[in-house]
Amino acid sequence: MFDDLVDATTGTRGAGALSTWARVENAACAQRVATMAAMLDEAHAASGSADRDQWCLDNLDAVAAHIGAAQNITPGTASHQLLVAVALHDRFPRVAAVFAEGLITYALVKTVVHRGALVVDPDALHALDGLLAQAFGDWEPRSVDKTEKAIDYFVHQVDPQAVRRSETKARGRSVEVHIEEDGSGLATVLATLFAHNAKAFEGRLKNLAATVCPADPRTADQLRADAVGAIGTDRMACLCGNDDCAAAQNPPATGVVVYVIASEDTLAEPKDAPESEPPAPKPETPAPTTPVETDESSAAAERAAIDGDEPPLFDKPLRDLTLTEALTPAPGYFAKLRPAALMGGLFLPGAIACRATIGATITRIVHPGQAPPENRYRPSKKLADFIRCRDMTCRFPGCRRPATQTEVDHTIPWPHGPTTASNLKCVCRRHHLLKTFWGGENGWRDTQLNDGTVIWTAPDGRQYVTTPGSRLLFPELSAPTATVTTTGRPEAHTAGLTMPRRRTTRAQDRANRVLRERGP
Known part of the structure; x- marks a missing residue:
């Protein structure tokens, strides 16, 4: 079937090619999903697999690890894809057949698996599978909300108790932290709170923002944003730079540890300017008409650029600009501060890494070079x-x-x-x-x-x-370190060790969750 779909794309162009290749994409995704389910079936068919179902790292975890490595995706994503694959091919074989023809998308398949998860009676599940497969033959485009409601309608037909109940708004409260992976070093925090807690939180931000002195260069919005980051402390770090600032004498402290890796050059403080005046240029050498920006001054400017108001787009009033000047973009520049990284690999601009050092403990990392091995099991x-x-x-x-x-x-x-x-x-x-x-x-x-x-x-x-x-x-x-020299013949080190075991299997846990959600 898949080969026939690929052959059907020959000679197509425009909208016809687009729709045909979209169907090929869906069918290819169905093949991938079916392969995942088959990998788990092979694991269950292996000798001793029944006992491994109660291992802390069970058959599904082992197969998910292989899936994650093969697709270069995270373990959580791989586990989710495998669970969808198993539910689709064990519970909705007719929907799986429609998926294999490329008629529906993977997003719709995931919705079917999720909305139909509470159907436990085999006859009801068989009926639901048939109703959905038949309906998908002439399925028109729907929004996510309308898709879920349409599937819930079919679920209600076969098993009213299996319709997933909508959570109340209060039960849906949450806090989500999204760390941007665009190299900006920023994150977005989305929170839904009780109203009284939100008012208390707002007051806490105002009180924290007021712990800095009036000379702090940050705007009110920037102070509130930084106050969110300092919410676990009793005060904020003042950035005025004055030696006699009372707020700077008492740096914040917190029990939370965030690991940042940075080079020594990035964290080095800029050198003080020399007190003596530079020698005057020789008479035959004309004095420069424009100041020359040194690496140290531009690095200091980078550190200061993340605070304060946005600089003006132009250096003179708009009425004095020519059309060419107005349309010419501002020249870019290369960053002088070497970037850093959060532990885990997220990129962090050097200026933000410098900000993270305020009140932090700095530990120097030493490359071992060709140092000999340590004569112990646990490394220093x-x-x-x-x-x-x-x-x-x-x-x-x-x-x-x-x-x-x-x-x-x-x-x-x-x-x-x-x-x-x-x-x-x-x-x-x-x-x-x-x-x-x-x-x-x-x-x-x-x-x-x-x-x-x-x-x-x-x-x-x-x-x-x-x-x-x-x-x-x-x-x-x-950089390469000392070559490994083994002593004796390495052997398996599982002697006397046992895999931590689950109290209940994954299947039992799922059955219990379904019963709880279905209610009495």
Whole structure:
């Protein structure tokens, strides 16, 4: 069927080509979803799989890890896609057939899986599957809200108790933090609160904004925004720069730790200007007519540019501008401050990294070079800090968990593998368990190079290469370290270890959630 759809695109153009390729795209997505479900079926068919369903990292987690590595997506996204694939092919086979023909989109399939999740009776589920598959034959475009209501109508026909109840507005309150990945170093916070809590929050922002002195260069809006960032402290850091500022004498403190990686050049304070006057130019040398901006002065300007009012677009009144001057864009400039990064790999402009140092503890990261291995299992703090700053995230393919939430793992197990930078990497708990208990000759295996590159070999033999997260912004951290020398023959290190187990299986958890939501 898929090949026929691809052949149908031959000779098409314009709107005809667009609709045909859109159908091919849907059919290709259906093939991908079906492959995911088949991978889980293979895992369940393997020897001992029934016992693994109660493992902390069960069959679904192991397959999701493989899916994430193959598509270079995060574990959470891979798990969600796998759950949709399983629900579609186990509960809605007729809808899956329509999807395979390219007649519906993946977004519609996800809505079907979600809105029909509470139908438990096999006959009702079979009827719902048939009604939806038949309706999708002449399905017209709908908004998300109307699509959900239309599917809920069919669910109500077969099982009224299975219609997902709309939450009240109060139950829908939440706080969402979206960190922008455009390199701006900014984030958006969206919150829905109780009205009385919102008024208290507004008052708290005003009180925090008032803790700085009147000479602070920030505008009222900027102070309120920075007050949100300082909400966990008792005051804000004043930026007036005056030595006798009372507000600056008492810097804020908080129990929350945010790790920022920056170069020494970025955080270095600009040097004071020399007190003596520079020598006068020789008579035969004409004095410069325009000031020359040094690196230090432009870096200082970058630090100050994130506060205060927006600079004017033009340096003279509009009435005095020519048309050419008005239409000519302002010249750009290269940043003098080297960018930094949040632990986890998010880009952070140098000026914002400098702002983050106010009241912060600064720890110097030392590259181990060709230093010999440490004669211990657990690395020293200095070595562990270097590993985390070099890797920034979990080193499993597609995983973006920050290195501060990971474990420092020996690629070649201790004691055969040394405790040295070339044999250590950051791996989150989930993927550490995956390597330990789903590893071996037919499982996940990893090899590490001297520059921190890790080569993962999947159970099917395919290889996935991950490089340290610092390589783009801080390539000096990826400089080769001492070559690994093993002692003896490395062996599996699972002897005496057992996988943490669930109290109930994933299927039992899902059944309990469905019963609770269906109500009495």
